[in-house]
Amino acid sequence: MTEFIHKNKRLLTWALYAGAGLALILLIGDQLAGLKAARIVQTLISGVLVGGVYGLVALGIVVINKASGVFNFAHGWMMVVGGMIFWSFFTVSEISLIGAGLLAAATMLMVMSTVSWRDLRQPRNIKITIAGIAILTLLMTIGGADWRWLHALTGTFAGAILTGLAVERFTIRPLIGQPLFTAVLMTLAVAEVLHGVTQIVWGTVELNLPVFVDPQTNSRFRPIRLDAFKDALDGVAIVRVELVIAFVLALVAFVGFLLFFRYTSVGLAMRATSEDQQLAQSVGLRVRVILAITWAVAAFLASIAGVLQGGAVGLSLNISFVALRVFPAVLLGGLESISGALVGGIIIGIVEQFGTLINSSEQMGTNLAPYVVLMVVLVIRPDGLFGEKRIERI
Amino acid sequence: MKSLCALLVLLLLIAGALPGLAQETLDYPSDLTECEVDMTGETLRIFHFGDLSGPYAFITQPIVSALTDAVNYWNGRGGVCGAQLEQVYEDTGGNREAAQSVYDRFTGAYGGDLDLLLLYSSDDGELLREQLAADEIVSFISAGSVESLYGEDGQTPGWLYASNPLYINQFGSFCQFVAASPEVFPDPVIGFVTWPNAFGRAGTEPAAREHCASLGVPVLEEPQFFLPTDTDILTQVQNAIDGGANIIYTNTLATGPALIAGTLVDLGMEDDVKLAGVNWVMDTSVGILGQRVLKPNGLPSTDGMFGSMPFLWWSELSSPAVQFVTQQFALNERSATEQNIAYLLTWGLADSVIETYIRTVNRVGSLSAVTGADIRETVETMDYQVLGGLLHHHYEEGMRDATLNRIAVLKYANTDMSGFATGPDDAMFIDIGGSMGYVPIVHALTDFMPVPQLRG
Numbered sequence: 042m043t044e045f046i047h048k049n050k051r052l053l054t055w056a057l058y059a060g061a062g063l064a065l066i067l068l069i070g071d072q073l074a075g076l077k078a079a080r081i082v083q084t085l086i087s088g089v090l091v092g093g094v095y096g097l098v099a100l101g102i103v104v105i106n107k108a109s110g111v112f113n114f115a116h117g118w119m120m121v122v123g124g125m126i127f128w129s130f131f132t133v134s135e136i137s138l139i140g141a142g143l144l145a146a147a148t149m150l151m152v153m154s155t156v157s158w159r160d161l162r163q164p165r166n167i168k169i170t171i172a173g174i175a176i177l178t179l180l181m182t183i184g185g186a187d188w189r190w191l192h193a194l195t196g197t198f199a200g201a202i203l204t205g206l207a208v209e210r211f212t213i214r215p216l217i218g219q220p221l222f223t224a225v226l227m228t229l230a231v232a233e234v235l236h237g238v239t240q241i242v243w244g245t246v247e248l249n250l251p252v253f254v255d256p257q258t259n260s261r262f263r264p265i266r267l268d269a270f271k272d273a274l275d276g277v278a279i280v281r282v283e284l285v286i287a288f289v290l291a292l293v294a295f296v297g298f299l300l301f302f303r304y305t306s307v308g309l310a311m312r313a314t315s316e317d318q319q320l321a322q323s324v325g326l327r328v329r330v331i332l333a334i335t336w337a338v339a340a341f342l343a344s345i346a347g348v349l350q351g352g353a354v355g356l357s358l359n360i361s362f363v364a365l366r367v368f369p370a371v372l373l374g375g376l377e378s379i380s381g382a383l384v385g386g387i388i389i390g391i392v393e394q395f396g397t398l399i400n401s402s403e404q405m406g407t408n409l410a411p412y413v414v415l416m417v418v419l420v421i422r423p424d425g426l427f428g429e430k431r432i433e434r435i
Numbered sequence: 436m437k438s439l440c441a442l443l444v445l446l447l448l449i450a451g452a453l454p455g456l457a458q459e460t461l462d463y464p465s466d467l468t469e470c471e472v473d474m475t476g477e478t479l480r481i482f483h484f485g486d487l488s489g490p491y492a493f494i495t496q497p498i499v500s501a502l503t504d505a506v507n508y509w510n511g512r513g514g515v516c517g518a519q520l521e522q523v524y525e526d527t528g529g530n531r532e533a534a535q536s537v538y539d540r541f542t543g544a545y546g547g548d549l550d551l552l553l554l555y556s557s558d559d560g561e562l563l564r565e566q567l568a569a570d571e572i573v574s575f576i577s578a579g580s581v582e583s584l585y586g587e588d589g590q591t592p593g594w595l596y597a598s599n600p601l602y603i604n605q606f607g608s609f610c611q612f613v614a615a616s617p618e619v620f621p622d623p624v625i626g627f628v629t630w631p632n633a634f635g636r637a638g639t640e641p642a643a644r645e646h647c648a649s650l651g652v653p654v655l656e657e658p659q660f661f662l663p664t665d666t667d668i669l670t671q672v673q674n675a676i677d678g679g680a681n682i683i684y685t686n687t688l689a690t691g692p693a694l695i696a697g698t699l700v701d702l703g704m705e706d707d708v709k710l711a712g713v714n715w716v717m718d719t720s721v722g723i724l725g726q727r728v729l730k731p732n733g734l735p736s737t738d739g740m741f742g743s744m745p746f747l748w749w750s751e752l753s754s755p756a757v758q759f760v761t762q763q764f765a766l767n768e769r770s771a772t773e774q775n776i777a778y779l780l781t782w783g784l785a786d787s788v789i790e791t792y793i794r795t796v797n798r799v800g801s802l803s804a805v806t807g808a809d810i811r812e813t814v815e816t817m818d819y820q821v822l823g824g825l826l827h828h829h830y831e832e833g834m835r836d837a838t839l840n841r842i843a844v845l846k847y848a849n850t851d852m853s854g855f856a857t858g859p860d861d862a863m864f865i866d867i868g869g870s871m872g873y874v875p876i877v878h879a880l881t882d883f884m885p886v887p888q889l890r891g
Contacts (some may be wrong), residue, residue: 080673087667094666132870240526245492246772247689247720249727251870259870260729264701279701284667353666355690355724358528362664376781397670401659417864 055391058417072399079276082267084394086280092390093288094349098367099382100294101342106376107302108311108335109318110221111213116343117364119204123344124351124360125243126200128250131193136182141196145177145205148199149207152217197344204235205340209333217318217328236358245358252352253283287349294342295383302312302379311335315377366407368413375428384426388414450568452884461762464755464823465786475517479560479802480548481506481788482523484537485555489529493689493720495555497773499524501781504767515789518802521827534559542570550807551575551791553784557602557633560595567594571807573715573814575784578602580633580712581640581890584835589891594807596814597836598746598784598826600886602637602686602713605743605840607887609711610647610654612741612842612880613682623651626680627658628671628695635660635686638713642889655680663690672698688715690724697728701757705730711741717748717843719775722875723867725845733859735873737845741880744843745827746780748877756783756825771867782823790819790828839883847873 046053073081098120105113113119130136148172153161160166180195208231216224255262262282271277302308314321314331322328350360370389374381389411396410418426481502487495501523501790506520514520523541534556541549551852554560554576560583567574571594578599581589600608613620625647629635644654656680659671661774672695675683683699687691692712695804699705725737747754752761760782764774795805795813819828827837846855848863856862856873865873 080677083673084670087669091667240488245488245496245526247493247724249724249870251727256729258729258733261727263699266703277703279669281667281669350666354664354694355727358492359663359690362662366664382863394667394670394710397661398674401657401661401671401674407662407665 048250054420058421062417067279069395069399076398078274079152079274080279080398082270083278084276084398085391086278086385087284088391088394089387090281090284090288090390092370092387093291093383094284094346094386095363095367095370095390096383096386097287097291097294097342097349098346098364099370099386100291100298100379101339102364102367102371103374103377103379103382104298105335105339106315106371107379108315109213109224109332110315111224111228112362112376113339114148114225114340115208115231115235117361118232118239119201119208119340119343120347120350120364121205121239121356121358121361122204122235122347123197123201123340123354124250124347125239125248127193127344127348128248128351128356129195129243130196131189131250131252132248134186136192136196138178138182140179142174142178144196144199144203145174145181148177148203148206149173151203151210155206155330156327168293175264197348198341201341201344202337203336206333208340209336213332213336214329217332221410232361236361239358247355247359248351250348250351250356252348253254253286283353287353290345290349291383294345295379307334366411369411373415373418373425375425376426377429378427381425381427447757460766461755461759464618464759465790465821466823467786467790468793468797469483470516470793472801473517474796474802477518477802478521479515479518479792480521480523481553481785481787482541482545482549482551483553483555484525484527484541485559486529486533487526489527489639491529491555491688492554494715494777497769497775497778498555498781500767500769500773501778502785504743504763504769505782505785507767508763509789516793516796520789529556529558531558531562534562538563538566542572547806550805551788551809553788557637560584561633564593564595564807568822571811573807573810575787577780578605579628579836580637582633584798585890592833594811595835596830597788598780598821598828599714599745599835599837600745600840601890602634603640603643603889604836604886605645605713605745606638606684607646608743608840608884609684609741609842609855609888610643610650610652611860611884611887613647613652614650620652620682623682624653624655624679625682626655626675626678627685628668628675628683629658629660629686630663630691631660637686638684640889640891646887646889661691661694662818663687665694667696668698669701672702676684676702676704676708683708683710685710685712685716688718689720692716692721692740693724693727693737696725696740700730700736705736709739709741712743714743714745715776716740717742717744717845717877719875721771722845722847722877723772723872725875726872732858734847734862735875737875738847738856740845742843742845742877742878743840744879745837745840745883745886746776746783747824748776748843748879749774749779750876750878755822756796756822759822760825771865780826783821785826786822787819787826790821838885840886841879841883842881843877843879846876846878848876858863 101348102113102116105111153166153170177199181192212227214223253261264279266280310326310331314328318328350363370385374385389417392410392414393407396405438700485495498667502522506522509515509520525537527537550574552574554574557580560576560579564583574595576595576597579597584595615624627639639658647654659674661668661671685695696710699708721737726735728736746758751757760779791813795809796802798808799805815830817828821828849861863874865874
């Protein structure tokens with residue numbers, strides 16, 4: 042018997058999971074059978090749309106991991122900082138010229154000194170820095186309240202770049218060559234620093250970020266009602282416009298990054314760096330610059346996610362916890378997979394919603410179902426659905 | 436309406452439009468016990484910790500502001516019986532481990548000086564219940580769960596004293612209101628849509644369901660839970676409605692009630708399903724956040740939401756306590772977002788602490804001789820109108836929570852402050868954080884009435 046089990050271990054494992062999966066399907070199927078089609082469709086829509094936002098958050102974590110191998114625990118707080126910067130520019134009617142100028146100056150100085158602080162001494166770089174400061178400051182302050190989108194987007198872009206570069210320069214770069222685990226722990230410290238900075242600068246009170254607002258009613262966009270399918274679904278399903286916008290933006294970001302990593306020299310360099318930093322450096326790739334770009338890109342992605350999440354439910358320190366909810370999505374899709382982040386996010390979104398539909402009273406949707414799915418997938422595919430299978434020679 | 440006219444005065448004060456009034460400092464509204472012991476040169480520390488940066492930050496952050504203002508007020512007048520007040524606090528972010536760590540640090544650093552601790556969270560209350568008893572430290576908490584105040588059996592009073600009724604009793608009191616208002620709630624069925632922590636679960640116990648059912652108000656057995664980070668709770672709200680609920684009750688605050696109200700509007704159910712909740716839903720923050728989603732009539736989604744109000748509110752300016760706090764709020768140039776329940780009640784809490792210490796020191800002879808047991812003895816023998824009527828401090832026969840409650844409704848003011856807005860055309864708008872917003876008003880629908888005792 043023992044020998045039989047030992048010989049057929051893999052087959053038995055699969056049979057066990059197949060049995061568990063079948064039982065789960067029967068159980069869920071029984072639960073869903075009594076529901077109207079509209080509820081099931083509604084749950085699916087909600088799951089996909091919420092999952093899109095999860096995917097966007099997951100993408101930021103994956104980008105860092107793909108380039109540096111570091112799992113960034115500070116991503117949630119980067120979301121908060123990005124969202125808060127956007128809020129500062131979006132809701133303040135008169136942007137302080139000095140404040141905008143300081144932000145622009147800090148950003149440009151960090152950008153131009155990416156390779157070395159000595160680069161700032163070169164006359165050409167000085168000119169570029171000054172021009173950059175002038176342009177960013179102008180874009181952040183030009184016009185009145187009607188230009189707030191431009192102010193906010195420019196300010197958020199500059200703030201995200203500054204945050205990403207600062208984190209990389211002062212915390213991650215000194216750890217190049219050190220064990221990866223040290224860098225991972227450093228991201229935990231960065232998270233606490235960003236937490237503190239956010240509290241000091243913006244306080245802890247939740248802020249209203251009216252980005253998904255119908256200008257005519259000054260209210261959130263009305264959801265789209267799928268009345269045309271009322272008879273077929275035996276009810277009406279609705280689609281929340283702000284979640285659709287967030288989902289579309291997430292898709293655009295995914296397509297952009299897929300193309301970026303596949304077809305641009307910087308993207309290819311990032312992939313090479315992620316494979317082996319020392320080898321990449323030995324073939325002439327500027328690892329420092331690539332890591333800096335990666336962190337800046339991740340901070341920008343986090344900022345977008347922060348704005349979308351903040352616009353949907355309000356901007357508070359709580360949104361940092363969204364990143365924690367996204368971890369199963371990252372692992373499910375594969376730590377290094379761009380498309381895996383999206384697919385993982387959507388799967389977790391759907392699983393959460395259906396778990397809630399079936400049993401919200403025990404929080405099955407948020408506390409149990411995503412992790413059960415993650416566990417099953419990791420057992421079958423240890424590198425995630427789209428993760429790269431590593432073969433290490435000993 | 437008198438309360439609405441009073442609100443106009445309040446708003447003008449906030450805007451700084453009546454600086455002259457602000458110059459005439461109102462007398463402290465409380466009849467504090469006379470000092471029999473001179474505490475000059477000593478420091479009376481007010482210890483507190485809780486979630487100042489997590490899900491409760493919207494409510495709790497103004498606690499620090501109010502205590503800061505209260506401490507400055509007293510120290511600027513020579514202190515309490517000569518003793519200077521000092522605020523000692525830390526943020527736990529709503530994290531239990533952090534709460535334990537801060538508690539250990541406080542007790543380690545201040546030892547015998549820590550006789551009285553202010554807590555905000557039911558979770559912290561449950562966590563520290565046994566430790567407070569072991570360390571003989573009295574704690575004032577806003578409401579608290581059954582377990583935190585009375586133990587798992589609901590019959591063992593501890594060292595925590597709540598200034599509001601237990602959440603489960605508030606829910607029972609709401610059921611009484613529903614049963615007595617068939618014209619507003621025909622064929623009522625209540626469903627819980629709430630947060631999954633100790634605060635959120637309070638009221639979902641079988642005892643509460645049985646009490647409500649006995650009044651002819653059935654409550655769905657399965658509560659629906661969501662997290663403060665959720666962006667979409669259509670599924671939970673629809674689950675409750677499909678279960679038969681036409682009243683949704685929630686133990687959430689700030690974004691929580693606003694999210695449920697917005698979801699009801701999204702579903703087109705705002706007229707069919709009423710929304711109600713614990714005392715924290717009657718907060719300014721909810722009135723402001725509810726404006727993200729407007730009903731088809733143009734009013735915020737939270738318009739008409741019911742809730743408990745076991746204390747006075749900002750608009751009840753006939754009360755000297757509210758007048759006084761309103762003036763202090765203006766004098767300290769606090770922002771409109773801080774004008775919430777927590778700021779108002781924390782002045783009351785500070786008053787309770789001061790009165791408790793004065794009575795205790797008068798009895799034991801000196802501040803340094805005061806122990807937690809002395810404080811407890813004082814608290815249990817006190818019958819005190821906090822700040823002259825903002826709250827009632829009276830714990831007899833093992834009671835650890837307040838026993839009176841009112842039911843109120845959240846509405847929005849109309850342009851001439853003569854009543855409630857019926858739509859955007861007759862609504863008053865003020866600048867709220869950079870954009871024009873409706874003016875939320877909490878209006879009491881009942882007098883103070885005894886709450887049912889449902890803790891088992």
